[in-house]
Amino acid sequence: MYKSAVKQTLHAATLDNGIVLLGEDLPGVESVAIAFHTPAGAIHDAQLFGGRAATAADSPPTVRCGLATLSGEMMLRGAGDRSGRRIVEDLENAGVQWAQAVSTSHSSFSGAMVARQLPTALPIYADILRRPLLPEDQLETARQMVLQNLAGTEDDPAHRAISALKQMHYPSPWGRPAEGLSVDVSQITLEEIRRFVATLVKPQATIIAAAGRLDWDDLVARIERLFGDWQPGPIPDVVTGPRGPRFQHVPHESQQTHIALAWSVPAYRFDASYEATAALSVLGGGSSSRLFTEVRERRGLCYSVSAGYQTQRDFAAAVCYSGTTAERAQETLDVMLAEIRRLPGSITEEELMRVKARAKSGLVMQQESSAARAGGIGRQWYHLGRVRTLAEELERLDRLSVASVERWLADHPPEDLSIVSLGREPLEVPRDLSP
Amino acid sequence: MTFLHERLGNGLEIIAERSPAALSTSIGFFVKTGSRDESEDLWGTSHFLEHMIFKGTTTLSSEEINRRFDAMGASANAFTSEEDTCYYATVLPEQQDDAVGLLSQMMRPALREEDFETEKKVILEEIRMYDDQPPFGADDRCRATFFAGHPLARSVLGTVDSIQALPVESMRGYYRRRYCPGNIVLAASGAVDFERLVRTARERCGDWEPLDLPRRTVPFRRGCDLRDTVDRIERPAATLSYAVRMSPAPPGDDEDRFAAKLLAIILGDDSGSRLYWSLVDSGEAEQASLHHHDFLDAGIFTLQLSCDPEDAGNLLERLPELLDMRGRRAITPSELDQARNKLAGRIVLSGERPRRRLFTVGLEWTHNGDHRSVADDLAIVERLGLDDLDRVLARWPLEAGGCTVLAGP
Known part of the structure; x- marks a missing residue:
């Protein structure tokens, strides 16, 4: 019944300089969304040596956590003939809902708009990516803006707990907080930003993904014209380092204690990620999931509790979270751990059927949103080097069985957990989970 | 886009906006009630009741509700504001009947005391969660000052004290007054089969007893004496x-x-x-x-x-x-x-x-x-x-x- 729901038309083209352009036609929408993902993500947040990564001969590079974020902000503050203000005004006059975001792996600029505005929007993005002015007189205000955002996240305890968890769990630099650290952001120089942008905002690892009411041939021609003569250059390698400690308590004066825990699962590019995602969905995906039922519905221990799958290129994590009153935090952690331990050997047919139904209807509903699809095909290309068709994804979901999920769980039981508590008092972590 | 409207004999209104290109169907029961319809001793009841609607009916447990929504691949939730309480689900079109059926059943809840006491703890956690995020306290206090003396002054969530003091019988009375069919709109959007929507609603909601429409609380009219x-x-x-x-x-x-x-x-x-x-x-x-x-x-x-x-x-x-x-x-x-x-x-x-x-x-x-x-x-x-x-x-x-x-x- 799902297969007939959507006729899918996907496009892909590679420019001579390495830019990958992806497209998906969505029948029945008036809008188009486009995202430009450059490789200037937070994994590169370190001083570069003359435009290259450090080698053994160099003294250790100084990490500048927040360099990608501040650079992304500076790129918006003037490009080509446009001032920072003009960039925003030109985008908004075209009715573009624009966004700029830095993740672990990418610095991305995106926009969603009524389809006829795309020809107006494309040259603005070309200016931002290819001709950023990185003006000196904007550095201090851009820095203040980034510092303000960092201060704001200090007042969001759930965000802090998850961020601390990622820093511990992923091997460096993959867990680095993309938004930065104030102590580093205060010290970043204009020279570092200019070198970072010149080295990392490059065509050969850039993905441009568009979805919605597309004229594909016209889009290819425009992208060729705007980006075709952009010269490629080497992107520094990322050296993966050690992981952090397994347990951490972050003292914080709050009524609730926030609990975040993680363990390793296969990255998205591995086929077994389907089994891993299904197991996590049984654990904490929907309102009939085990964590929601046991922690919230039966015991009333919390308002929010969940488990989910998060992936980087080479690493992925199962991440569970709950926030609860300090006095009940230990019980909450104990129940969460008991459910995690109980998972292998206990998955039922009904549970898996619900997981599949949720995943499938989610896939179909994504086809209604140009922004969701532009994001989706871009992510798939980064992880897989290709775009999976909807039919292929539905077929793979169909092949999930209790046996396949259980086989995967038996080989990869949740172990070696990273655990963060944030609140007034530390929690007791059972010895058998200790490293 | 086509707009359609129907009213059942007991007063329940049914509306739909059909979009031919949509791949999904969204269904929602909009109840004309919210925190402004509460008295001081019912502070927080509308939102607490929204949670209780998910705790089941005399024949349906909360776990069954959660399982059924997940089994239809629905994205289902609810929200409460000062003036509205809304229960909704987005599903693929072939699940329309199931989604309308389940939501309709939920609108006649059991309101069991045991569930009430468990869910009270969840509500208190929700209040504390927002308490730990400084902007929310400022927002509530500001509305309290702006609307001083009027029901719009009270926060939607209530306070730890007002929730702890609330007896289940008060919630049941509030529910009976506010959830009568004439005070509810069943709305749908997207790929809607309107004839079937009306038919399902007639089967599932047609026997809801019509009551006198509850009145909304005093209108808010601010004079020119705004304090700075x-x-x-x-x-x-x-x-x-x-x-x-x-x-x-x-x-x-x-x-x-x-x-x-x-x-x-x-x-x-x-x-x-x-x-x-x-x-x-x-x-x-x-x-x-x-x-x-x-x-x-x-x-x-x-x-x-x-x-x-x-x-x-x-x-x-x-x-x-x-x-x-x-x-x-x-x-x-x-x-x-x-x-x-x-x-x-x-x-x-x-x-x-x-x-x-x-x-x-x-x-x-x-x-x-x-x-x-x-x-x-x-x-x-x-x-x-x-x-x-x-x-x-x-x-x-x-x-x-x-x-x-x-x-x-």
């Missing part, structure tokens, strides 16, 4: 200071509410607005925004500001100048154009998601008994001019004064 106040809340653990300022604005039944929303975009949208360029782009504030919010009979402009605690006093002193949009600081034609283009883009994009349309269409009907298509909304935006904005500024002068609450260390 600044209150402070101590939040020793906060990193930033959070200011919320509310001032009068066009209510939900005033034609000027559309111009008010455009005005809020020009002055205080999250990007590209006057407050954005003055305070956010310059790094002086983490956030500085203005939104227009309308109730049935009241409206507010809400200004939100977060900044370094040391700068808060200075920024608040500069507000009258920043909010002045007349004379030398009059709105320019290019500002108007930019705001209209932004708003039009938003209307088109949000119109493509059945879930977003459900809320827009459902709330417009429950509040005003009106339906406007995406094209109708675009036409309104197209017609708005500088004279409309000037009129709003003359009737509801932003810089004239407001209630401000500052929360921070």
Whole structure:
């Protein structure tokens, strides 16, 4: 019944300089969304040596956590003939809902708009990516803006707990907080930003993904014209380092204690990620999931509790979270751990059927949103080097069985957990989970 | 897009906006009740009741409800505001009957005491969760001052004390009065089969007993005695200071509410607005925004500001100048154009998601008994001019004064 729901038309083209352009036609929408993902993500947040990564001969590079974020902000503050203000005004006059975001792996600029505005929007993005002015007189205000955002996240305890968890769990630099650290952001120089942008905002690892009411041939021609003569250059390698400690308590004066825990699962590019995602969905995906039922519905221990799958290129994590009153935090952690331990050997047919139904209807509903699809095909290309068709994804979901999920769980039981508590008092972590 | 309407004998209204291209169907029961319909001793009941609706009926457990929604691949949830409580699910079209059937069953809950006591703990956790996030306290306190003496002053969630003191029998009485069929609208958007929607509703809801329609509480009419106040809340653990300022604005039944929303975009949208360029782009504030919010009979402009605690006093002193949009600081034609283009883009994009349309269409009907298509909304935006904005500024002068609450260390 799902297969007939959507006729899918996907496009892909590679420019001579390495830019990958992806497209998906969505029948029945008036809008188009486009995202430009450059490789200037937070994994590169370190001083570069003359435009290259450090080698053994160099003294250790100084990490500048927040360099990608501040650079992304500076790129918006003037490009080509446009001032920072003009960039925003030109985008908004075209009715573009624009966004700029830095993740672990990418610095991305995106926009969603009524389809006829795309020809107006494309040259603005070309200016931002290819001709950023990185003006000196904007550095201090851009820095203040980034510092303000960092201060704001200090007042969001759930965000802090998850961020601390990622820093511990992923091997460096993959867990680095993309938004930065104030102590580093205060010290970043204009020279570092200019070198970072010149080295990392490059065509050969850039993905441009568009979805919605597309004229594909016209889009290819425009992208060729705007980006075709952009010269490629080497992107520094990322050296993966050690992981952090397994347990951490972050003292914080709050009524609730926030609990975040993680363990390793296969990255998205591995086929077994389907089994891993299904197991996590049984654990904490929907309102009939085990964590929601046991922690919230039966015991009333919390308002929010969940488990989910998060992936980087080479690493992925199962991440569970709950926030609860300090006095009940230990019980909450104990129940969460008991459910995690109980998972292998206990998955039922009904549970898996619900997981599949949720995943499938989610896939179909994504086809209604140009922004969701532009994001989706871009992510798939980064992880897989290709775009999976909807039919292929539905077929793979169909092949999930209790046996396949259980086989995967038996080989990869949740172990070696990273655990963060944030609140007034530390929690007791059972010895058998200790490293 | 087609709009359809039907009313059952017991008063339940059914509406639908059908979009031929949609791949999903959104269904929602909109109950005309919220925190403003509570008395002091029922403070927080509407929202608590919203949670209890998911705890099951005499024949259906809460776990069964959760399992059934997940089994149909539904994205289901609910929200409670000052004036509305809405239960909704988005599903693929072939699940329409199941989704309507399950939501209909839920609307006749058991309200068991045992579930009530367990869920009370969840509500208390929700209150504490927001308590740990400084902006929320400022928002509630500001509304309490602005609407002092009126039910709109009370927060939707209630307080730890009001929730702990609430007996299950009071909730049951509130439910009986407020959830009668004449006070409920069943709305649908997207790929809707309207005939089947009406048929399912007739089967499932046709026997709901009609009762006298409950009255909404006293209308809110603010005089011209607006106090220009600044209150402070101590939040020793906060990193930033959070200011919320509310001032009068066009209510939900005033034609000027559309111009008010455009005005809020020009002055205080999250990007590209006057407050954005003055305070956010310059790094002086983490956030500085203005939104227009309308109730049935009241409206507010809400200004939100977060900044370094040391700068808060200075920024608040500069507000009258920043909010002045007349004379030398009059709105320019290019500002108007930019705001209209932004708003039009938003209307088109949000119109493509059945879930977003459900809320827009459902709330417009429950509040005003009106339906406007995406094209109708675009036409309104197209017609708005500088004279409309000037009129709003003359009737509801932003810089004239407001209630401000500052929360921070």
